[in-house]
Amino acid sequence: MSVLIYIDHTEGQIKKGxxxxxxxxxxxxxxxxxxxxxxLLGTVKEELSTLGKYGIAKIHQAADESFNAADAQVIANAxxxxxxxxxxxxxxxxxxxxxxxxxxxxxxxxKAGLVAGAVALPETENGFIVKKTVFSGKASAKVKIxxxxxxxxxxxxxxxxxxxxxxxxxxxxxxxTPTENKVKVLSTELIKGEVPLAEAEIVxxxxxxxxxxxxxxxxxxxxxELHGAIACSRPxxxxxxxxxxEHVGQTGVQVAPNLYIAIGISGAIQHLGGVNRSKTIVVxxxxxxxxxxxxxxxxxxxxxxxxxPKMIEAVKKLKG
Amino acid sequence: xxxxxxISKVPDTTAKITFKDGGTKxxxxxxxxxxxxxxxxxxxxxxxxxxxxxxxxxxxxxxVGDASSDAILRKVLALGGDEAIRVNxxxxxxxxxxxxxxxxxxxxxxxxxxxxxxxxxxxASAVGGMLAELLNLPYVATAxxxxxxxxxxxxxxxxxxxxxxxxxxxxxxxxxxxxxAMQRIPNMRGIIGARSKPLKVVEPxxxxxLTEVVGFELPPVxxxxxxxxxxNVDELVRLLHEEAxxx
Ligand SMILES: Cc1cc2nc3c(=O)[nH]c(=O)nc-3n(C[C@H](O)[C@H](O)[C@H](O)COP(=O)(O)OP(=O)(O)OC[C@H]3O[C@@H](n4cnc5c(N)ncnc54)[C@H](O)[C@@H]3O)c2cc1C
Numbered sequence: 001m002s003v004l005i006y007i008d009h010t011e012g013q014i015k016k017g018x019x020x021x022x023x024x025x026x027x028x029x030x031x032x033x034x035x036x037x038x039x040l041l042g043t044v045k046e047e048l049s050t051l052g053k054y055g056i057a058k059i060h061q062a063a064d065e066s067f068n069a070a071d072a073q074v075i076a077n078a079x080x081x082x083x084x085x086x087x088x089x090x091x092x093x094x095x096x097x098x099x100x101x102x103x104x105x106x107x108x109x110x111k112a113g114l115v116a117g118a119v120a121l122p123e124t125e126n127g128f129i130v131k132k133t134v135f136s137g138k139a140s141a142k143v144k145i146x147x148x149x150x151x152x153x154x155x156x157x158x159x160x161x162x163x164x165x166x167x168x169x170x171x172x173x174x175x176x177t178p179t180e181n182k183v184k185v186l187s188t189e190l191i192k193g194e195v196p197l198a199e200a201e202i203v204x205x206x207x208x209x210x211x212x213x214x215x216x217x218x219x220x221x222x223x224x225e226l227h228g229a230i231a232c233s234r235p236x237x238x239x240x241x242x243x244x245x246e247h248v249g250q251t252g253v254q255v256a257p258n259l260y261i262a263i264g265i266s267g268a269i270q271h272l273g274g275v276n277r278s279k280t281i282v283v284x285x286x287x288x289x290x291x292x293x294x295x296x297x298x299x300x301x302x303x304x305x306x307x308x309p310k311m312i313e314a315v316k317k318l319k320g
Numbered sequence: 321x322x323x324x325x326x327i328s329k330v331p332d333t334t335a336k337i338t339f340k341d342g343g344t345k346x347x348x349x350x351x352x353x354x355x356x357x358x359x360x361x362x363x364x365x366x367x368x369x370x371x372x373x374x375x376x377x378x379x380x381x382x383x384v385g386d387a388s389s390d391a392i393l394r395k396v397l398a399l400g401g402d403e404a405i406r407v408n409x410x411x412x413x414x415x416x417x418x419x420x421x422x423x424x425x426x427x428x429x430x431x432x433x434x435x436x437x438x439x440x441x442x443x444a445s446a447v448g449g450m451l452a453e454l455l456n457l458p459y460v461a462t463a464x465x466x467x468x469x470x471x472x473x474x475x476x477x478x479x480x481x482x483x484x485x486x487x488x489x490x491x492x493x494x495x496x497x498x499x500x501a502m503q504r505i506p507n508m509r510g511i512i513g514a515r516s517k518p519l520k521v522v523e524p525x526x527x528x529x530l531t532e533v534v535g536f537e538l539p540p541v542x543x544x545x546x547x548x549x550x551x552n553v554d555e556l557v558r559l560l561h562e563e564a565x566x567x
Binding site for chain 2: 295
């Protein structure tokens, strides 16, 4: 019996979401009085044994380089082999682009119950119950997993990355042969210099109140000063002012940063659903009756074109 | 080419979400039901576009649900499906739904299976991947573009901080996200035509769920917004730094 955490990586680097998954898996293992082990398929630049600091006892590595470009099916098959070999009964993924494709495959092949989008550690006193968001953030559900093997994919920014001390993890090289790769990656395009929205701790978001794409420097300048990601409401993306991947809300990206700053966004129910798990919400809107103020922690009733430049200056002053 | 599109019925996006029976059940009173937006706007419309480009394409629609789902199926037929199949069961968890759809898919020998990126009620994004595994097919999740040439599909999908272009051969399972197609509204001809299209009801294989919802919670209500004067933006930044400790 153990907890097995899948380590996701890209371009030789472990993804931030996986560091969170490692911290979560380790905390769960402590709660269950068992060991936290991790699985790395392929290779990364980091010294793996240092992942011990997150509370991981052992890391299984299948170092075949072809895993670095493996599709979800190949990864799921390999994780399945590792689950059998290690005897793990809980498997943790990050609920990201990899987890969303791999975890359901693994769940179906192992007949393991899956909770996708977990936001807290399981309650284990009375069965195994995991809290997750439902209705696109408008509520949460407690989901009981009844199968022997349990799979959880963890929502970004819902547990945090926690270091436990200077321990090193044991490395166990395992021999897993990749199965046939059927989905070939032709190219990858990363938007350089931008903080990925789903991982961001600070998100600055603009709505129709900004009047047009030419005014987006207000959003990006503020985001830049705060090292945050930029986002927008749906009509902004629909009208082509901003790319689709920046659209947040019930039918867009769901985010839960530490700080969400909504500028010129009314706060429609479909928008709120996707952002209301943010820890602190700031609303800047010239209409004092905008519904968003009801969901906000801090607000300024005022014109974005006057308030935001002042805010940029104030942040600059703060950061020295 | 034969395409299967998985459709689910979800509460309208403006529906007020409340619970009953001590927070253990979703309160359906007064709730309007809609086709899951990802299924309708992206999965189905892209399938219809593929049919418009290649007339010998057949589109089947499948849902797991009781007779209350028939209205949704008529609407998707009006948008362009050729035949709808309803697995006559109250949907359980993602695994049981995927298992029921897999049984239908095995019967129909489809070249392509589209699902929405997620259902906006349970947000698990799991049915497509489970279905692919049960059918032993490749799977591409959260696709924003899908092109086909012969037997080879080129697909763009969202990844953290960017996108990825993939290539895969049919048969294939794809979950569809924004970008795949533009939302359409059914026209009169479609609505009338839908009345005579077949809507088949099949009995479930009754695969058991592996998980169950034992309770719901609403997010904590905000205690009230702290308003800062528009002439005092420095104060907002100070509060964010010293009080909320987020910058
Ligand atoms: C099925 C469905 C799904 C949807 N999904 C989503 C979703 O995922 N995400 C989403 O965002 N929306 C979604 N919507 C749309 C949603 O209902 C709203 O229409 C949308 O969020 C409004 O965007 P907005 O606030 O930018 O624009 P508006 O509603 O036009 O609001 C603009 C705001 O800017 C303020 N403003 C104007 N000028 C200024 C200024 N100079 N300074 C400061 N403030 C100013 C106004 O007071 C107003 O509050 C969905 C709708 C449907 C039907």
